[in-house]
Amino acid sequence: MGAITSMNYAFKRLIQLIPILFGITFLSFLLMYMAGSDAVTEMYSNRGVEVAQEIIDERKAALGLNLSFGEQYINWLWAMLHGDMGVSFVTGENVLKAFLRKLPATLMLTGLSIALTLLISLPCGILAAIRHDRGIDLILRFGSFMGNAMPNFFVAMLLMEFLGIQLGLLPVISSGTDFESALLPTLTLAIAMSAKYMRQVRSAVLEELGKDYVLGAKARGISDSVILWKNVMKAAMLTIMTLLALSIGSLLGGTAIVESIFMWDGVGKLAVDAINMRDYPMIQAYVMWMAIIYVLVNLVADLLYHELDPRIRLGVNGK
Amino acid sequence: MKWKKLLAATLALGISAVVMAGCGSDKAASNGEKALVIGDTTFNSSNEEPDVNPHNAYAGWACIRYGIGETLIKYSDKMELQPWLATKWENVDEFTWKFTLRDDVTFSSGRKMDAAAVKQCLEHLIANNKRAAQDLKIAAIEANGQELIIKTTEPRPALLNYLGDPYGCIIDVDAGFEQGIVAGTGPYIATDIKTDDHLVLKKNEHYWGGTPKLDKITIRTITDGNTLSSALQSGEVQAAYGMAYESYPLFKNDKYNISQISTSRCFFGKMNFDPDSVCADPAVRQAIAMGIDKENFVAKLLDGNGFPANGVFPAGPAFGGDKVKAEKFDLDGAKKVLEAAGWVDTDGDGIREKNGKKLVIKWLTYPSRQELPLLAESAQATLKEIGMQVEINNTADNNQVVKDTKAWDVYAMANVQAPTGDPEYWFTVFATSNATKNQGKYRSARLDALENQLSREFDPAKRAQLALDMQQVVLDDHAFVFCSFLKMSMISKANVKNYTSHACDYYQVTADLDVE
Numbered sequence: 113m114g115a116i117t118s119m120n121y122a123f124k125r126l127i128q129l130i131p132i133l134f135g136i137t138f139l140s141f142l143l144m145y146m147a148g149s150d151a152v153t154e155m156y157s158n159r160g161v162e163v164a165q166e167i168i169d170e171r172k173a174a175l176g177l178n179l180s181f182g183e184q185y186i187n188w189l190w191a192m193l194h195g196d197m198g199v200s201f202v203t204g205e206n207v208l209k210a211f212l213r214k215l216p217a218t219l220m221l222t223g224l225s226i227a228l229t230l231l232i233s234l235p236c237g238i239l240a241a242i243r244h245d246r247g248i249d250l251i252l253r254f255g256s257f258m259g260n261a262m263p264n265f266f267v268a269m270l271l272m273e274f275l276g277i278q279l280g281l282l283p284v285i286s287s288g289t290d291f292e293s294a295l296l297p298t299l300t301l302a303i304a305m306s307a308k309y310m311r312q313v314r315s316a317v318l319e320e321l322g323k324d325y326v327l328g329a330k331a332r333g334i335s336d337s338v339i340l341w342k343n344v345m346k347a348a349m350l351t352i353m354t355l356l357a358l359s360i361g362s363l364l365g366g367t368a369i370v371e372s373i374f375m376w377d378g379v380g381k382l383a384v385d386a387i388n389m390r391d392y393p394m395i396q397a398y399v400m401w402m403a404i405i406y407v408l409v410n411l412v413a414d415l416l417y418h419e420l421d422p423r424i425r426l427g428v429n430g431k
Numbered sequence: 432m433k434w435k436k437l438l439a440a441t442l443a444l445g446i447s448a449v450v451m452a453g454c455g456s457d458k459a460a461s462n463g464e465k466a467l468v469i470g471d472t473t474f475n476s477s478n479e480e481p482d483v484n485p486h487n488a489y490a491g492w493a494c495i496r497y498g499i500g501e502t503l504i505k506y507s508d509k510m511e512l513q514p515w516l517a518t519k520w521e522n523v524d525e526f527t528w529k530f531t532l533r534d535d536v537t538f539s540s541g542r543k544m545d546a547a548a549v550k551q552c553l554e555h556l557i558a559n560n561k562r563a564a565q566d567l568k569i570a571a572i573e574a575n576g577q578e579l580i581i582k583t584t585e586p587r588p589a590l591l592n593y594l595g596d597p598y599g600c601i602i603d604v605d606a607g608f609e610q611g612i613v614a615g616t617g618p619y620i621a622t623d624i625k626t627d628d629h630l631v632l633k634k635n636e637h638y639w640g641g642t643p644k645l646d647k648i649t650i651r652t653i654t655d656g657n658t659l660s661s662a663l664q665s666g667e668v669q670a671a672y673g674m675a676y677e678s679y680p681l682f683k684n685d686k687y688n689i690s691q692i693s694t695s696r697c698f699f700g701k702m703n704f705d706p707d708s709v710c711a712d713p714a715v716r717q718a719i720a721m722g723i724d725k726e727n728f729v730a731k732l733l734d735g736n737g738f739p740a741n742g743v744f745p746a747g748p749a750f751g752g753d754k755v756k757a758e759k760f761d762l763d764g765a766k767k768v769l770e771a772a773g774w775v776d777t778d779g780d781g782i783r784e785k786n787g788k789k790l791v792i793k794w795l796t797y798p799s800r801q802e803l804p805l806l807a808e809s810a811q812a813t814l815k816e817i818g819m820q821v822e823i824n825n826t827a828d829n830n831q832v833v834k835d836t837k838a839w840d841v842y843a844m845a846n847v848q849a850p851t852g853d854p855e856y857w858f859t860v861f862a863t864s865n866a867t868k869n870q871g872k873y874r875s876a877r878l879d880a881l882e883n884q885l886s887r888e889f890d891p892a893k894r895a896q897l898a899l900d901m902q903q904v905v906l907d908d909h910a911f912v913f914c915s916f917l918k919m920s921m922i923s924k925a926n927v928k929n930y931t932s933h934a935c936d937y938y939q940v941t942a943d944l945d946v947e
Contacts (some may be wrong), residue, residue, distance in 0.1 A: 149827045149828055161850050163562055203627075272661045277668075372655055
């Protein structure tokens with residue numbers, strides 16, 4: 113019965129994806145159109161040499177850029193509904209192929225960043241909670257505050273300066289998707305995320321530690337580590353998992369600035385380049401991908417939440 | 432207290448994993464070959480350089496810049512024509528040119544470069560590159576040994592200049608275009624390419640101009656200026672092209688070489704001659720020309736990374752520099768010009784009026800060239816001192832806005848004025864009555880007549896004089912105000928030799944490029 117309910121729920125959520133995709137692709141198309149310029153104009157503008165209008169017009173006509181906004185969007189939508197996402201206005205490459213080619217790099221960066229984030233934020237958050245209001249807690253909270261306050265690009269510049277230029281430990285530009293090249297972008301992303309999660313983990317663990325069942329367990333002589341890992345962490349994981357799901361969603365969309373700074377050839381960098389060049393088909397593919405992963409990741413999180421928390425599954429508030 | 436140990440162990444493991452992995456870094460690893468890595472912000476598909484095939488869009492720039500291809504004729508730093516793959520040429524008649532080719536050149540494919548190969552290459556070029564076809568206007572090509580005859584569809588005095596354009600790189604068409612890689616005659620051979628990422632070159636052992644000094648060159652596409660700066664400092668690249676101005680101070684020391692040269696990329700404003708525009712009044716145009724402080728703009732806002740402009744072209748060519756007379760920065764003089772024309776500040780708000788109309792200048796420009804918004808702000812400040820109110824429209828939609836002649840008075844833009852060293856291009860694109868980019872509808876019968884002469888004049892000295900006369904017409908009419916030329920800089924580590932900038936911006940990698 114529970115499985116059927118979950119499937120119904122998932123099916124409804126997937127159906128909701130259809131209007132979302134229509135709406136979001138229309139809006140992004142409209143925004144790009146209103147921003148002015150187009151791929152052909154941008155390319156010739158980048159060169160800084162004027163060419164005959166006839167050449168420009170011919171190129172625009174070949175890409176359909178001479179058509180009205182409505183015609184361009186309908187043409188794109190019609191092709192997309194037939195499984196054709198078009199070709200890049202800039203490179204001429206098939207959009208889907210280009211996107212899929214760059215996706216593994218983003219997946220790798222996402223995986224490494226999440227892993228490193230957990231590696232830093234879980235122990236630090238738990239430590240801060242256990243030793244709350246003591247020296248180590250204050251230091252970790254200060255670190256977390258600093259990490260939250262610094263934007264990604266600033267952290268990237270600092271890491272480049274110290275680990276790349278001063279110490280020469282890590283490369284500042286990536287050479288493909290090898291582990292070494294991934295370290296600086298991973299660290300950059302993990303620092304910001306760890307700062308956020310450390311506080312969340314600390315709060316969640318602290319909240320659980322203050323509950324009666326912990327006191328009861330202690331009174332029964334159960335060891336601290338058993339209470340922490342078997343009871344407290346299990347309860348705290350629900351909060352952490354929700355946050356992680358949201359982060360995975362945004363990371364899978366590529367972290368545009370970090371990927372661009374480190375020349376990491378993922379979908380985030382692809383999106384930035386496409387926006388700069390008004391490469392509509394590529395932008396649309398990216399927007400669709402973002403919509404799909406957000407809906408799917410949240411759906412998976414909801415389903416897991418449903419499974420992990422008996423209070424939700426049984427429809428009671430737990431009190 | 433087991434959990435404490437567990438926590439400490441996890442934390443230590445995490446941190447050491449990162450540090451240990453980092454310590455494994457060995458960017459200096461080398462197998463004894465002499466290699467160089469160049470970081471370049473411009474080698475990418477957004478610049479229409481997805482590969483090194485000169486017949487594809489603007490990819491010829493990569494072909495010639497990175498020493499893969501060479502043209503029949505090259506440009507000196509004064510943008511004068513010099514022999515390269517062609518040793519000499521002669522203008523048989525208005526429609527016919529005869530070239531003698533070098534006899535000691537082979538393509539990297541092993542094929543000898545003779546007239547038949549060049550004919551095949553040029554025919555493939557005009558069939559596949561519309562811009563080249565329009566520039567060259569080739570009707571027929573004849574090949575006989577090392578002698579090449581080109582017949583044009585109309586008199587084409589600038590044919591030689593166009594043959595020096597990067598699309599004119601001579602390649603072996605039979606060797607193919609796999610992945611956009613071509614077989615040229617240059618000192619380096621492309622072996623691997625990944626668009627928007629990298630290009631790998633190896634030395635051409637059989638190069639006709641001597642053995643190249645480096646075994647391997649890698650061109651890394653790095654679009655972010657700050658990343659390029661960091662990569663040069665960390666040593667991941669040893670030379671950089673396209674560095675952002677703000678990073679220059681980091682490299683002005685003994686550890687680096689900076690090679691700078693003035694290019695013909697110009698920042699200028701074109702006036703709107705529409706009757707409803709305030710610029711239809713000659714006095715307003717003259718006052719604008721006198722009211723822009725070019726020296727200060729270059730020294731302060733561009734931090735010295737440019738040269739103040741006088742006319743259409745920079746100093747160097749026979750038709751460039753201060754051989755023409757332009758208005759000097761003179762605020763008092765500008766005020767007198769405006770007052771004499773009836774532009775007076777009657778209401779004391781600092782802005783002049785005439786017949787109830789405020790002297791407001793709609794200044795259109797665009798953000799993709801970092802210098803243009805700065806120029807707009809500089810003009811806004813100095814023109815205010817003479818009673819003009821400058822309203823800046825800095826938009827990426829400039830190409831649409833400029834079509835509406837009611838929407839702007841001055842359109843400030845950037846352009847490479849003489850990409851092939853010939854002056855005619857600029858006038859036919861921007862200034863003559865039927866020029867394609869004369870959106871301000873400037874009309875000068877004298878300019879049109881001079882252009883008619885220029886289009887049929889083959890003698891270089893006479894062409895230069897005509898170009899000077901035409902510039903003077905444009906300047907006397909104050910139809911344009913030329914503000915500054917870009918100073919191009921290429922930066923390399925001190926041990927990199929002969930990484931030198933050229934006025935034409937083409938010959939970046941040569942056989943002499945070396946690392947000591």
